[in-house]
Each structure stands twice: as structure tokens, then as C-alpha cells.
Amino acid sequence: MFYFSSSNLIPSTLIVFARVYLLCRFIMFHSHLFLDASSRSIGYLNQVSMDYFFLIKAYLQQWPIRCLTTFCIIVFLVGSWCLRACDYTSTNEHISMLDSMWLFIETFTTVGYGDIIPSTYCGRSIAAIIGLFGLLSTALLISVLIQKLLLNRWEKYVHNFVLNIQLEKERKIQAANIIKFSFQIWCMKKKNTSVCSISYFRAQRRLFQSIDLLLQIKQEQRKLIDSCVDQIDLISVQRNTSVETYEIKEQFKIMKVKMDNMEEKLVDMNMNINNIINDIQKTLNMLLNKVSK
Structure with missing residues (x-):
């Protein structure tokens, strides 16, 4: 029971x-996010619902x-x-x-x-x-x-900066090796050293290795530059570009208004000059008529 x-x-x-x-x-x-009227207004304007699931995601993020x-x-x-x-x-x-x-x-x-x-x-x-x-x-x-x-934005910048310094040192070393081995090969050719000799092959192999390493280092530097640009940077660049584009458009509008005003003034000046020329011509004709009489 x-x-x-x-x-x-x-x-x-x-x-x-x-x-x-x-x-x-x-x-x-x-929650202050739900009680704050400004937060709810911003969410409404951006079509974000301030419901329980949004609060949970916000608290999980924080x-x-x-x-x-x-x-x-x-x-x-x-x-x-x-x-x-x-x-x-x-x-x-x-x-x-x-x-x-x-x-x-x-x-x-x-x-x-x-x-x-x-x-x-x-x-x-x-x-x-x-x-x-x-x-x-x-x-x-x-x-x-x-x-x-994951590294945050500034930690990523510092890490990439340190890696870039190391890669720059390696690039200079490999560039110096290219010059050194190229000079060795040039000296061997001046001394009429056989192309099939072991020393010539060794210098040539090291030269090619240095060139290959230099190309790899340059590629790694390009990857570092690309990795430094994240979504936040792209958004800021896009925002700045939009602002500059808007300012340029406004300046073009102002310039267009000024050019229209200048064109109107030039038309008025042309009309005034034509009127003055006509008046002068009439005056001269009258004087000529008087002189002829």
C-alpha cells in the first residue's frame, strides 16, 4: 500500500x-536590460526582442x-x-x-x-x-x-607583431644568404670552377634553398597581415568609408550649387556686357552721324 x-x-x-x-x-x-527603457527602445529599433532567450544569451556572454x-x-x-x-x-x-x-x-x-x-x-x-x-x-x-x-583582439595584435618581427629577421638573414651564395657562385665562375663540382652544386643548392625560404617568409607575412584584419576592423573601415562617401556627396552638392550660382552670374554678366556694347555702339553711331553732318 x-x-x-x-x-x-x-x-x-x-x-x-x-x-x-x-x-x-x-x-x-x-534584469536591467529588460527594465531599462533606452535598452528596450534600441532593441526595438534594431528589431531585437528583449525576451528571456536574449537575456540568457547576454548573461552567457557576460x-x-x-x-x-x-x-x-x-x-x-x-x-x-x-x-x-x-x-x-x-x-x-x-x-x-x-x-x-x-x-x-x-x-x-x-x-x-x-x-x-x-x-x-x-x-x-x-x-x-x-x-x-x-x-x-x-x-x-x-x-x-x-x-x-581564443586570443582577443589586442592579444592577437601583439602576437602577430612579435611574429612579424621574427619573420622580418628571418627574411633579412635569407636575403643576406642569397647575396652570399650568389657571390660565391660568381667567384667560382670567375675562377673557371667546373659546373659539375661538388662545391658549385652545394652553393647552388643553398642559393635555391634561401630563395625558397625567402618566398615562404613573404607568404607568411602576407598571412599575418590578413589575420590582423578581423570583422571589427572591416566594420570600422566600412563605417569610415560610408561617412567619407557621404561627406564627399555633400561637398559635391555644395559645389554644384556654387557652380550653378556662378553660371547664373556669368549669364548675367554676359547680358550686361552685351547691353553695354550695344549702348556704346549706339553712342558711337550717333557721334558718327553728328560728325558726318
Whole structure:
């Protein structure tokens, strides 16, 4: 009778954990991103919804270790209790909390030693859900580790600068070797050294190796220059180009207005000059007529 009554209570007790959504609502309604009117206005203008998923992604970006640790602890406690409530031993008693924690760790990490297995359908369902949460947490952990291990913008600049200095030294060394081995080959030709001699072949081989290394170093330097340009630099260059293009367009408009004004003034001056010439011509004609009379 005890087993029957406790099994009937399991669904109702598991449903209680659905109230965890209140924690999500608490996080959402107490977040400065959600409460700040300016942030919501900026999000609305950029067609970004300030919902719970946006807040979770923002917090994961800002505090990844803290968020993952809190998530894993909550899932660990809830999952362990659910496994204890849903699974039974051979004597129809609940498994101990330590055994349920160990079963949770086995399932969450997808190890599955097999020493403890869920014996009920409810326990198996909970174990399957825990396995899915484990895969999700592993993916999040890997992404956080990759983000932490990658060099940031300024670290990348410093690293590339140091590598560029080393490559520049190697380039100068190989350039000096090219000059040295070329001079050796020239001296051998002046001394009428046989082309088939070992010394000539050795100098020629070293010359070709130095040329090949010099080309490789130049290629590595080009790769460093390309790697220094990231998305932020491209966005800033694009923004600056857009601003300069807009300024040039505005200057062209101003110049066009000035040229139109100058053209109108030139037309007026031309008309005035023509009128003056006509007046002078009339005056001269009148004077000539008077003189002729």
C-alpha cells in the first residue's frame, strides 16, 4: 500500500518542479536590460526582442562560467531528487540520495558504468532527459572553453607583431644568404670552377634553398597581415568609408550649387556686357552721324 500511494504522488511532486519557470520570470523582470527603457527602445529599433532567450544569451556572454555552474547545480539537485523519487530498489523502497546522485552523474556525463540503472519507466524517462541536458551542457562548456582560449583582439595584435618581427629577421638573414651564395657562385665562375663540382652544386643548392625560404617568409607575412584584419576592423573601415562617401556627396552638392550660382552670374554678366556694347555702339553711331553732318 505504501508503494502504491507513493507512486501516485510522484507525478504531482514532479509537476511541482515546473514552477522553476518562476525563476526565469524573476531573472527577466529584475534584469536591467529588460527594465531599462533606452535598452528596450534600441532593441526595438534594431528589431531585437528583449525576451528571456536574449537575456540568457547576454548573461552567457557576460558571465559564462557563473551561468553554467548555476545551471549545472540546479539540474543536478533537481535531477537527483527526481531519480530518487522515481526509482526503487528490489524491496520497493526509494534508492538513497547518494545513489541517485551517482546515477545522475553517470547519466549526465554519458558514461554509464551500469552499476546502478533505473528500474521504472519514470526513472528511465528522467534519465533520458538528464542525458539530453548533459549533451547540452557539454556543448555549452566546449563553446565557452573555445571562447576563453581564443586570443582577443589586442592579444592577437601583439602576437602577430612579435611574429612579424621574427619573420622580418628571418627574411633579412635569407636575403643576406642569397647575396652570399650568389657571390660565391660568381667567384667560382670567375675562377673557371667546373659546373659539375661538388662545391658549385652545394652553393647552388643553398642559393635555391634561401630563395625558397625567402618566398615562404613573404607568404607568411602576407598571412599575418590578413589575420590582423578581423570583422571589427572591416566594420570600422566600412563605417569610415560610408561617412567619407557621404561627406564627399555633400561637398559635391555644395559645389554644384556654387557652380550653378556662378553660371547664373556669368549669364548675367554676359547680358550686361552685351547691353553695354550695344549702348556704346549706339553712342558711337550717333557721334558718327553728328560728325558726318
